[in-house]
Amino acid sequence: MNILVVEDERRLADSIVDLLHTNNYAAEAVYDGAEGYDCAASGIYDLLILDVMLPHMDGFQIAKRLRRDRVGTPILMLTARSDVNDRIGGLNSGADYYLTKPFNTGELLACVRALLRRQGPQTEVLSYGNTTLDLSTSILSADGGDSIRLSAREFDLMRLLLTSQYRNISKETLLTKVWGYDSNADENHVEVYVSFLRKKLTSIGSNLHIEAIRRQGYHLEVTQDD
Incomplete structure (x- = not known):
């Protein structure tokens, strides 16, 4: 499973990647919204972990453009904005789950596993x-x-x-x-x-x-x- 982390807080992004590697997932991070969109649009990832507040293109915009382009990669959205309207906005933009910061690493991994399971058996x-x-x-x-x-x-x-x-x-x-x-x-x-x-x-x-x-x-x- 190949996971892309789009998060402009480099220490947090790298720590998430390290956590995923420890749990036997292939993962990498980018720190800019525009670059994150370009990578995600390639369709080569099994899951996108996406921050909301990003330079050049925010998480809502990325999710909307990916769904508009018919990229069906599951999206786990991360943000410090916990207002219910923000969560609704994230889900309406195309995210599959919305996790607020700070989060428990166990909860993050549980979300990752749940979203990856939804994809069903991997194609041959x-x-x-x-x-x-x-x-x-x-x-x-x-x-x-x-x-x-x-x-x-x-x-x-x-x-x-x-x-x-x-x-x-x-x-x-x-x-x-x-x-x-x-x-x-x-x-x-x-x-x-x-x-x-x-x-x-x-x-x-x-x-x-x-x-x-x-x-x-x-x-x-x-x-x-x-």
């Missing part, structure tokens, strides 16, 4: 267009076409693209998610592996194309038959 495959990625075998296949097993890096990259589909993922995000924060990899590595994937999509008869948008990153497009 990701599909878009005529193309399917089997998450248990790393096999990429196309309806009526061929199939091919991806390398570990190719699999991670393709999984992110299929999860986001038509939404752009920046090169910086791909570097972080696929190669890691501490890697010496640069944007050229992303371009090389995107090239690998394009060739493999063509080889299996996929109708997907990896589109590059300058300064915005990559997304998938379904090629329509003439």
